[in-house]
Amino acid sequence: MKTEIKTNQKQAILITGASTGIGYATALYLDKKGYKVFASVRKEADKLKLIHAASSNLTTVMMDVCDEEAVNKAYQQIITETEGFTFSLVNNAGVSLNGPLEILPFADIKMLMNVNVCGLLSVTKTFLPLIRNTKGRIVNISSGHGLLAIPDKSVYAASKFAVQAISDSLRVELKPFGVNVSNIVVGKINTNVLDKILDDRKKMINQAKPETAKLYSTQMEYFDREVKSLPGIEAVEVAKVIADSISNAKPKAQYLVGPGAKKMKMLARFPQAMRDNMLYKAIYK
Numbered sequence: 001m002k003t004e005i006k007t008n009q010k011q012a013i014l015i016t017g018a019s020t021g022i023g024y025a026t027a028l029y030l031d032k033k034g035y036k037v038f039a040s041v042r043k044e045a046d047k048l049k050l051i052h053a054a055s056s057n058l059t060t061v062m063m064d065v066c067d068e069e070a071v072n073k074a075y076q077q078i079i080t081e082t083e084g085f086t087f088s089l090v091n092n093a094g095v096s097l098n099g100p101l102e103i104l105p106f107a108d109i110k111m112l113m114n115v116n117v118c119g120l121l122s123v124t125k126t127f128l129p130l131i132r133n134t135k136g137r138i139v140n141i142s143s144g145h146g147l148l149a150i151p152d153k154s155v156y157a158a159s160k161f162a163v164q165a166i167s168d169s170l171r172v173e174l175k176p177f178g179v180n181v182s183n184i185v186v187g188k189i190n191t192n193v194l195d196k197i198l199d200d201r202k203k204m205i206n207q208a209k210p211e212t213a214k215l216y217s218t219q220m221e222y223f224d225r226e227v228k229s230l231p232g233i234e235a236v237e238v239a240k241v242i243a244d245s246i247s248n249a250k251p252k253a254q255y256l257v258g259p260g261a262k263k264m265k266m267l268a269r270f271p272q273a274m275r276d277n278m279l280y281k282a283i284y285k
């Protein structure tokens with residue numbers, strides 16, 4: 001049974017990557033629930049879209065999670081506007097990158113690690129004094145690929161395993177201060193990211209040496225079919241789980257949302273040799 005925190009303390013929350021998808025749905029959902037929401041975006045048009053859709057209580061913050069100066073500026077802005085509030089952070093901003101390592105451009109690999117891992121660490125580190133002083137919470141958005149690494153996802157999975165590791169470390173590191181840390185394992189949610197995966201794949205193949213791309217064509221076609229065939233759920237379903245993770249008196253360390261997350265958790269329990277064999281057969285049968 002769900003037990004909400006009984007407190008008169010007002011709740012403020014920063015959601016990174018709130019321009020679209022899960023971040024956007026969560027910003028609006030929590031705004032409707034009466035939280036003081038700080039929604040981070042990178043473009044003026046996304047700021048205006050949020051302002052138009054939300055109540056006047058929601059504040060947009062211009063912040064690229066990889067830009068330390070912007071993160072510090074956001075901290076200075078938010079700290080002055082959250083006196084008397086419990087402050088929590090949802091690390092949602094993230095990018096996806098799929099493909100065999102041999103044809104992934106290294107610039108894209110570095111960019112993904114920068115956003116999904118370094119950006120998350122930078123925002124968390126910067127906002128920790130505020131979170132710790134107010135006994136707020138940290139909610140990290142991970143993926144089924146943070147539980148099970150499969151071909152075509154070596155880079156993305158590495159970043160989401162890192163998110164899982166960061167959540168596990170911080171959960172105990174911050175326990176003495178009353179800060180709870182939850183990891184939300186997500187997959188598959190109907191957001192822009194799914195179209196981006198297919199578009200990026202086409203671009204990557206066009207840029208690769210044709211003979212190298214051909215070596216991996218069976219594998220890439222298999223994973224493209226997977227992206228299209230697995231039914232997704234709406235982003236608001238993740239928003240509801242995030243709301244639980246910040247309002248429940250006993251938040252879980254790990255939440256699973258969406259069919260992909262449950263499937264990955266189940267497959268990760270199989271012995272490794274059996275898992276490798278099953279994957280190999282599924283792709284090359």
Ligand SMILES: NC(=O)c1ccc[n+]([C@@H]2O[C@H](COP(=O)([O-])OP(=O)(O)OC[C@H]3O[C@@H](n4cnc5c(N)ncnc54)[C@H](OP(=O)(O)O)[C@@H]3O)[C@@H](O)[C@H]2O)c1
Binds near residue numbers: 018194
């Ligand atoms: N959809 C799924 O099935 C799924 C599955 C597993 C995990 N996830 C995770 O869920 C999270 C949200 O993804 P989504 O599906 O909602 O995708 P999305 O619609 O593409 O949203 C990604 C968000 O991250 C922001 N972002 C990207 N790079 C950034 C940066 N350097 N600084 C600040 N913000 C940045 C984007 O902002 P811009 O618009 O400015 O680029 C956007 O707001 C990600 O961490 C993703 O890995 C999603």
